[in-house]
Each structure stands twice: as structure tokens, then as C-alpha cells.
Amino acid sequence: MWRAVVRFVPLALPLLAALLYLGLLGGAAPEYTAPPPDHTAPPPEHAAPPPAPPPPQRPVPAAGELFAEVAARDDWRWQRRFRLEPPHERTTARNLMAYALTLAAAGVHTERLPRLMELLERMQNRDAGNPYYGNFWWYWRDGAVTDRNSAEFVMQTATRLWVRHHEQLDSEVAAALERLMRFGAESCLRYRVPAWYTNIAILNASNLIALGEVLDDAETAEAGYRRLEDLCLWTWKYGITEYVSPTYYAVNLDGLRWIAARAGRDEPRRQAEALLELLAADIGANWWPPAERLAGAHSRSYNYLRGVGGLDERLALAGWLDLQVQLTAHHADTLCDDGSLPVSAWEAAWRLPRRVRQRWGEGPAEARSALLLSDIALSTASAYYGREDVPMAVDLPGDRTTVRCYFIADGRDDPYGTRRFAAGRAGHMKAQHLDCFWAAAQRGPDALALAAYRAEDLDCPERTGLTSHFVFRRAHDGIWIGGRAVALEPLGTYEPARVEVAPGEAVVVRYGTAAVGVRVLAALRRDGGPAAVAMVDDANPYGAMRLSVEHESEPGEAESAAAAFWVRVGGSLSDDAAFARWHEAFLSAEPEVHVAPPDPPQTALRFDLRVPGEEGPVAVRGVAGARGIGHVTLEPPPTAAILEIDRRPVGRPLLADLRPIREYAKAVEEAEALQVPPDEPLLFEAQSGVCVGGMKVGFDERASGGAYVGSTVDHYQTARFGTARWRLEVPRAGRYWLWGRVLAPDSQTDSFYVQVMGPEGAILPRTDWHTRVAPDWTWRRFEAHPGREPIALDLPAGTVELIFRVREPGTKVDRLMLASCPEEFSEP
Secondary structure, three states: OHHHHOOOOOOOHHHHHHHHHHOOOOOOOOOOOOOOOOOOOOOOOOOOOOOOOOOOOOOOOOHHHHHHHHHHHOHHHHHHHHOOOOOOOOOEHHHHHHHHHHHHHHOOOHHHHHHHHHHHHHOEOOOOOOOOOOOEOOEHHHOOOOOOOHHHHHHHHHHHHHHHHHHHOOHHHHHHHHHHHHHHHHHHHHOOOOOOOHHHHHHHHHHHHHHHHHOOOHHHHHHHHHHHHHHHHHHHHHOOOOOOOOOHHHHHHHHHHHHHHHOOOHHHHHHHHHHHHHHHHHHHHHEEOOOOEEOOOEOOOOOOOOOOOHHHHHHHHOOOOOOOOOOOHHHHHHHOOOOOOOHHHHHHHOOOOEEEEEEOOOOOOOEEEEEEOOOOEEEEEOOOOOOOOEOEEEEOOOOOOOOOEEEEEEOOOOOOOOOOEEEOOOOEEEOOOOOOEEEEEEEOOEEEEEEEOOHHHHOOOOOOOOEEEEEEEOOOOOEEEOOEEEOOOOOEOOEOEEEEOOOOOEEEEEEOOEEEEEEEEEEEOOOOOEOEEEEEEOOOOOOEEEEEEEOOOOOOOOOOOEEEEEEEEEOOOOOHHHHHHHHHHHHHOOOEEEEEOOOOOOOOEEEEEEEEEOOEEEEEEEEEOOOOOOEEEEEOOOOOOOOEEOOEEOOHHHHOOOHHHHHHHHHHHHOOOEEOOOOOOEEEEHHHOEEEEOOEEEEOOOOHHHEEEEOOOOOOHHHOOEEEEEEEEEOOOEEEEEEEEEEEOOOOOOEEEEEEEEOOEEEEEEEEEEOOOEEEEEEEEOEOOOOOOEOOEEEOOEEEEEEEEEOOOOOEEEEEEEEOOOOOOOOO
């Protein structure tokens, strides 16, 4: 049976990894050598690491055998859900289509297919006037579309069912499946999936390509190809935004594999193959054999305690993992594809020690760092992606059921992320935590982070408290607080063990040859007073304990809750003397800490933190303003590489030869910088910039120069990200105001996003510009909405980049002016 097959990797693999790296098999463990403080220096020389074990070879049973096993295991779905009238309320459109694929692939119970198609047609919205036209109810109980992603997952399976089995389907079943796909194609076309929503952006492009080619619809296929190009360019510029996700990397693999194997054109197949190579390199770079998991900071994780997810099932099917996967219809799409990964990714995972850094977004602080040693790993994200992030983590050797160490912003008395609640309109059960302002920097074994909670972060209906936790694994070899050994032994669930921690005191936990040290450098309540800090073991069943900062209080004039954490890890501490030296160094280090609550209340929390790391200073400073307004300076600065391993860029070279990247690079090279006059306004044509994706140069004889820049309102372009960029040379620092000559036909097409980037990051974060309706070409000032206050741009001397992004397709601009006066003016 397949359950035995996926256990191909021997049980001794984690033990083999530990023996190899700890020097108990085949010689001494490689010594960890600190590099010079200059983070741009070449990587230090290390002793050659032990070779990786041979890449696993996975026996591949016949597809029919696999699907037959799944069909038998999932028969309960038919008996208890699908055959009932009405069907069970938790019946999902996704499961109906997956079960249909399973039956067709196994060649069993095909008499059930008409019922499955009937239910799917009843769950599909076919009201052409509805914004969710062509989409599906997620659950039968919904009676309406509650999750726009539903059609993407259903169409992913529908196209596989058609391509592999439509010739064997009953004519009525085939006709129903074709109808479902035609309406589903319309839903996919209408869905504006931003490129930073990585897993759904990939699925959307993959579905459009597959649907267009299956249905012989050239326009739909072309839309998918264009969106794939947009995704390639976004990824080349900004990296994989849903970074190192143990859940959604699985979806990425499924979508890209389908394009690479089935797309009808050579260039898109090359694009998908290149993105797959990047994804595999990312997985290999962050996979940590001593714990058999993706190590470090994660975005969009649903398992905070262990950091595992759907990707692990794919890796088990590829032979990477000793993991028993009980196949169900949920895996039907995966079983249709080649599940292997490049040998190079497997080999990269075994090269320890190593350092990994990667960018994951537009913002200069949207990046991630990781240090992976033989017996411990530390990783931080420099900024927050969302409420399912693990922005700081320490991984320890052990099997996959053991707890790792991590930070969590807790508003629901749920430090372990196990209490799920209904999230979103569809009511998916998720253990989401709080948003917060997060800024972090890492240099080797030291990480410094600040979490601040603003009013909008706390406006959450599920919130019952406010605590910042750093969670540890309970199984340890000693705890020290302020240099004193302590015992943390709870008497029971209602009598937790608790030891108060003084401001700045070091909490150190030893794990074999590794150790984790944490110092809470600043801790503020909501009212600005000092927050209590304690080490707690609450006798939970998960094998965890926690260092908790308790922020809850009656709010003051302004929300002031914040916590600053300094985390240091130590590895290869082979005896007590080595541990004592490491421990003393952390105890005696003197940080510089300045955290000021908002004063006056209308301002934002300011912070300036600096610690003496083992390899050089680590600093985080800035302002924790409202969402999108705060800014930070980090030392060392975040990487600009989309993936680098031991300071060698490996990400962009994988994509550099793709057509959209070549065309963009050529356009940037040919574009001239605009010189801002020192004493008069700068007037320039919009078409002089570099346009990408959905932002295009168009032509209108009424426009200045006969041309403009904008996006179209046709439903293929609406799902595309698009930018227009202008490089400006500013002779001297000063305050400027922006004007644009715009065409905005109605209230649905009268806005852009505007952003200004400088050498050190965002001068103006992405900001809405509601131009107001302008049916004829009209000059409009860049103003705040609401209120219509002019937005000042404080530009430094030197090179800056002005960026317009698609917000509402159809809005156009043909000329721009940068002036040192905000007053109204007559058209130039």
C-alpha cells in the first residue's frame, strides 16, 4: 500500500543527520566560525561539511492503484455527505471535484459522477450580474460565494479531470464538466489576484492557461500567459511574498508543475520551470535535516508549535521525509503530477552551517534572514506579512513532533496557536493572532526585534487580552534567569510555574550542545507603564513553556504597548566550559535601549535599539506609526537579493533569461533620469517612464504629446498588477508637491496608488490617490482622502523613484508636475 511506500526514507535519517553533524560518525563536527562584521564580505572558510546522503528514490506505484486506495478511503464522503439530499452542510465544492477526479482516475463508482456534477452546478453562481459570477460556494451551508478562492481550487482539479479522463466520461457528465469550466473561466478572469498573493496568483495563471487550452479559448489562455509573465517579473524584483510557508508552498508546487508539464507554449513552460527551480532552491535553502522541517521565520503558518504543513506531505511523496501520508481526495491534484524535486535542492539542505537571506516584498524591510548550524537555527523576518506569520523562530534538533521556539503576538490567550476560530466570510477555522508593527534585524547568531501594538491592531473582535510571547521547548538541560539557575515546575494546570523576570535580564535555556538566550530590552503596557515579564510553564500538553510580556491595561491617551526582544543562539557548545563562556558573554553584553511612548498622543512610538552582537552591532530604530506610515532603519540592512545562500545570490540568476525580465531590464537601461530643476517645477510626460504589467502607454490626440499611461478596464487586465516608474535626480533636499493631468471617467475609475522610493527605503509608502472624477483631461493635485489635504513629498538630494500602481483600472495620466508650492495653479 502507498502508506508503506511513503515511508521509504529510513527511520534512521534524523539520527544519521545528528551523528554526522555532531561528529560522532565520520570525524569531528565542523567548527562554527564567526565571519567579519562586514555583512558584504565573502563567506568564511569552513571545514568541508559531511556529504549529503544519497537523494531518496521514491518507488512510483501505478496511478490507478493510488487512486483506487484513495477512492476506498474516501467512500465515507459519498455515504455521509454527497449522496444525501440535501448534502451535508460541510460539503465543499473543492471536495466534490476532487472526489470526481479520484473516481475517474480509479475507474470505480463512475455512476456517482452525475450526482457530483449536479451538486457542483447547483453550487456555482451563474448570475452574470453578480460580482462572483462563475464562482462556487465554499460550503453547501453558505448558499452563496463566501471565498473568491473557491473557483481557483475547483478549476485546478476540473482541468486535470478533463485532460486525463474526458474521453472516458459519460456524455452528460462531460457536458456538465465543460459547463462548469466555462463559467469557472469567467470567475478566474474577473478575479484581481495581486502578485503578492503568491499561491492564488500562481493558481489563477495556471487555471486560465489550462482552461483556455482545454476550452479552445485563445483569449482566456492569453490572459493566463500574461499573468504568468507578471508573476515572473514580480518574483524577479521582490521574491516570493508568501515566504517559506509550510502550507502554501505546496499550492505553489502544484500550480507551477501543471504549467511546466502541460502549457501549450514553450516560453511559458520555461517560465514555470524557472519559478519551480527558484521554489525548490528556496525549499532546499531553508530545509533543516536535524529537525526535518522548514526552519526559521514563516509567513502564513497554521502550526506555530512545530512549523509543519501541507508542503511536508509533498516532500514525503518525493521521498524527502519519513512521514506517513494517508492519501485522500485532497491529494488528487498532487497525484496527477511528477512530485520530484531537483537533487541540487536536497544537497543544499545538507550543507551546514549556512546563512540564508531573501527578500519577499516591495518594501525595503520586507526580507528574511536565517542562520542554520548543525544543532540550532535562528531566523527573523524584518517586517510583518500578516496574522499567520511566525516572524522569529529558533529550531532545535529532534523529530517533527517536538516544539520549536518562536515569537507570537497573542490577543486571545493562545500562546501556542491551537484555538481556532471562524475567520473571514467563509468561516474557515484558523488560529490567527494579532497584527502588530514589527521591525527586526539579524546578524548571524543575534536577532533584535521590536513589536508595537497600534490602535488598529487591537481593534479585533476576538481579542481578549494582549501579550507578547517567546515560546520555548519545555524539554531542556537547564534554565537560567539573570545568571541564576531556576526550576520551572508547575503543580498542575491551575497552578502554573511562574518566575518574574526583571527588565533586561537574560533568560537562557540550554538544549544539549545548543543554547537560546533572550533578553526583553523594553516592555510597555497599553497605558505606557512598564509591563510585567515572566517565565511561565502553564502545564500545557504541547511540551512548551514561554517568556511572556503582559501588555494589557486600561489604555492611556495613546496606545503604547510594545516589547523589544534580543535573541542570541549558541551552537557546538560541546562542554560546560564552552556553554559558560557563551552564557557569560550574553549576560555581560550592554545594549543601548531608547523606547519612547507617543507624546503627544497623536504621534507614534519611537524606538532606538542597539546591541553588541557576536559578529558586530545589530540595531533597529524608527517610528511605529499607523499601518503603512511607520518607518525603520535596520543594521545590518536587509538584503536586496530574492534568495542568497552564504552571501551568494542564487535567486535572480534563475529568472534572468526569461522574456519579461529581459524586456524590463532593457527598458530600465534605456530610460533616462529626469533632472528636477532647483528653482522651478518639473513638467514631464507620463509616457517617459517605464511601464510594467497592466500599466501601459496608450494614445489619445487630446492628451499632451498624444499619449498617456494607464490601465484598461477589460476583465483580462483587471487582475494584473501594473506600475509606471520615473527616476528623478533631485539637486537638493526639499519639500515638493505632485500634480497630474488625469482622465478619470467615473467613480469606479478614479484612483492610483502612489509610492516614492529612496536609496534607504520608502520615502512615501504606497498611498491611495483618489483623483476625483475627471471625464476630460484635468490637472489634479496629489491629495489625501478623505480631507483633500495636499500630501507633501520630502525628497532627499540624489536619486529617487516615483511609482504609480494600478488601483482602479481605467484611470489615466498623461502629464505630471513636481512643484515646490502646493497652491492651485492654472494649467501650464
